[in-house]
Amino acid sequence: MTTPDPDRLAEARAAEQLSAHLDRHGDAHSPRSDAPPLAATVRLTERFARSPVTDADIRADEDRIWEDLMLRYAMTSSFPSTTQVPTALDAADGWSHSVERSTTARSSRPGRRLGQRAMGLVATLTLVALVGLSGVAVYLNAPRDNPSPTSLAGVTYGTPDTSTPVASEQVTEVGTPTLAEGIATLDESAYEDVPPPMAYGEDWHIVSAPYLYTLPYTDVQSRVYYYADNDGSRLLLLVVDYGDSTDTASQAFDHFTAQITALQGTLDRAGLDSTLDEIQAEPLAGCSQTFRGDGQERITNYGVGMSLCLDETNRQVIFATVNGYLWDSPGPGQFYPASDSVVTEVLAFGGLAATPVAAR
Amino acid sequence: MRAVVREGDLEPDETDRLADEAATLFRAQRDLREFEPLYRRYYLPVFEYCYRRLGDREWAADASSQVFAKALAGVHGFRSGSVAGWLFTIARNTVIDAVRTHRSHQAIDRWFGLSDPGPAPEDQAIANDQRRVLFRAMAILTPEQRGIVELRWAGLTGPEIAQALGLSLSAVKSGQYRAYARLRSLLADEQIFGDAP
Numbered sequence: 001m002t003t004p005d006p007d008r009l010a011e012a013r014a015a016e017q018l019s020a021h022l023d024r025h026g027d028a029h030s031p032r033s034d035a036p037p038l039a040a041t042v043r044l045t046e047r048f049a050r051s052p053v054t055d056a057d058i059r060a061d062e063d064r065i066w067e068d069l070m071l072r073y074a075m076t077s078s079f080p081s082t083t084q085v086p087t088a089l090d091a092a093d094g095w096s097h098s099v100e101r102s103t104t105a106r107s108s109r110p111g112r113r114l115g116q117r118a119m120g121l122v123a124t125l126t127l128v129a130l131v132g133l134s135g136v137a138v139y140l141n142a143p144r145d146n147p148s149p150t151s152l153a154g155v156t157y158g159t160p161d162t163s164t165p166v167a168s169e170q171v172t173e174v175g176t177p178t179l180a181e182g183i184a185t186l187d188e189s190a191y192e193d194v195p196p197p198m199a200y201g202e203d204w205h206i207v208s209a210p211y212l213y214t215l216p217y218t219d220v221q222s223r224v225y226y227y228a229d230n231d232g233s234r235l236l237l238l239v240v241d242y243g244d245s246t247d248t249a250s251q252a253f254d255h256f257t258a259q260i261t262a263l264q265g266t267l268d269r270a271g272l273d274s275t276l277d278e279i280q281a282e283p284l285a286g287c288s289q290t291f292r293g294d295g296q297e298r299i300t301n302y303g304v305g306m307s308l309c310l311d312e313t314n315r316q317v318i319f320a321t322v323n324g325y326l327w328d329s330p331g332p333g334q335f336y337p338a339s340d341s342v343v344t345e346v347l348a349f350g351g352l353a354a355t356p357v358a359a360r
Numbered sequence: 361m362r363a364v365v366r367e368g369d370l371e372p373d374e375t376d377r378l379a380d381e382a383a384t385l386f387r388a389q390r391d392l393r394e395f396e397p398l399y400r401r402y403y404l405p406v407f408e409y410c411y412r413r414l415g416d417r418e419w420a421a422d423a424s425s426q427v428f429a430k431a432l433a434g435v436h437g438f439r440s441g442s443v444a445g446w447l448f449t450i451a452r453n454t455v456i457d458a459v460r461t462h463r464s465h466q467a468i469d470r471w472f473g474l475s476d477p478g479p480a481p482e483d484q485a486i487a488n489d490q491r492r493v494l495f496r497a498m499a500i501l502t503p504e505q506r507g508i509v510e511l512r513w514a515g516l517t518g519p520e521i522a523q524a525l526g527l528s529l530s531a532v533k534s535g536q537y538r539a540y541a542r543l544r545s546l547l548a549d550e551q552i553f554g555d556a557p
Contacts, residue, residue, distance in 0.1 A: 011534075012534070015533040015534050015537030018533075018536065018537050019536060019537070022517075022518070023517045023519075037544075038540040038541060041540045041543055041544040042540055044547070045513070045543055046513050048490045048491055049412060051407075051408055051417070051420070052488075058403075058407055061407070062399075062400075062404070065421065065425045065428065066399055066403075069399075072429075073392050073393070
């Protein structure tokens with residue numbers, strides 16, 4: 001039996017005392033003789049944390065917003081589920097989703113919230129698949145004796161055959177008019193400090209500039225990267241999703257299923273089914289799980305890693321998504337970018353552990 | 361697993377407040393106009409919370425509007441627990457959405473009024489400096505600790521913070537203590553705050 005650490009016990013007692021004091025005295029504005037020492041810090045920080053906005057301005061906003069909300073309520077009697085006003089289901093967690101909800105798209109599996117998020121990912125995947133389709137098809141049909149990643153870059157993007165990876169800072173906006181709502185209004189400046197999601201290691205090369213998309217249901221932007229491994233046997237489509245961080249394990253599975261469905265549908269519609277008879281689209285081990293903090297103090301939730309393996313003979317097209325940012329930010333307007341280790345972990349989790357991505 | 365507010369965690373007055381607010385919310389499930397007392401009570405804390413995260417009055421007001429629109433739209437989803445915890449769960453996610461969408465790198469400047477080149481009264485300038493120092497100190501905290509402090513500033517109790525952040529109450533207490541201890545240590549070195557807190 002171990003002896004409790006006296007320091008930990010003391011801290012626990014102090015934490016309990018502070019919490020009880022703050023809960024009892026609310027904002028702890030009035031100093032009390034019996035207040036724990038840290039109550040003064042609470043008061044001080046609270047004072048300086050207040051906004052400089054005047055009470056009159058706040059009241060004006062408050063009245064205006066309430067009137068606006070009630071006006072909408074009066075006009076509709078209830079909040080419609082297909083307008084920009086969020087639905088009850090969406091509002092339950094506060095995430096904004098503005099795409100019209102399809103009653104037929106709901107999953108019947110308990111605990112799932114496939115709904116708009118998954119449908120949005122279907123849209124994302126469709127975009128991705130359409131963009132990369134020709135390249136994937138050529139890749140899968142290419143002669144096996146010429147598997148260099150540089151030729152892959154060329155066939156996929158029509159770029160010159162070169163061994164130099166395209167600079168990741170280059171961002172290309174792609175899409176078709178029919179998918180216009182899914183294409184980002186490119187705000188490149190917003191990504192100035194966003195590093196590539198994966199290092200250019202010994203095992204993988206990026207073969208194109210990243211593509212930017214905006215998920216229509218959240219205005220969340222995603223980047224799509226194409227990588228190939230050195231022997232040309234694998235093409236990786238990595239979608240870095242800078243949002244959708246409400247994933248749970250069941251949602252991850254929903255996303256994964258939706259992606260498979262969407263990609264298969266896209267390939268079918270493109271008439272590639274006969275070419276790709278050998279496709280196996282099965283969830284890889286562990287794909288239904290969600291990555292969480294795992295004790296890393298600064299990481300509270302970094303989304304989902306999943307892979308789609310289209311295995312035609314010995315070739316694979318791997319589809320992976322990962323949250324590009326963590327939930328919490330170090331301050332207003334700031335985010336922690338996903339680290340290489342996170343991406344590596346996600347890919348390994350998706351079944352790529354045999355050829356780990358080289359660290360930066 | 362999301363934490364819920366349990367009666368045993370609360371002071372008697374808190375239990376009454378929770379019950380009153382929940383009753384109001386249940387009435388609002390029948391008629392949204394009944395939500396107004398809750399709106400009036402929580403608009404300012406929600407606005408301040410949004411402002412601290414977004415750094416701009418209009419942006420914060422827009423976000424606050426979204427928070428309450430979502431709350432009204434989702435009022436039927438409330439079953440039990442703290443209204444404040446429920447509301448700030450929405451607020452937190454709304455702010456994260458807003459920041460993620462806009463990616464404002466100027467938010468910090470706006471928060472401290474640094475983008476305003478005009479002369480500021482001396483006391484305002486000092487307040488801005490103090491906010492800047494406080495912000496820097498906050499940035500050193502872990503995200504969890506920062507989230508706890510921000511919700512404490514918004515007036516939430518420990519159990520409500522636990523509910524809003526999906527943490528255990530013990531984690532909130534521990535995180536809160538460490539956060540304020542860290543802030544005290546950081547701010548004690550700053551002459552601008554005068555006597556050490």
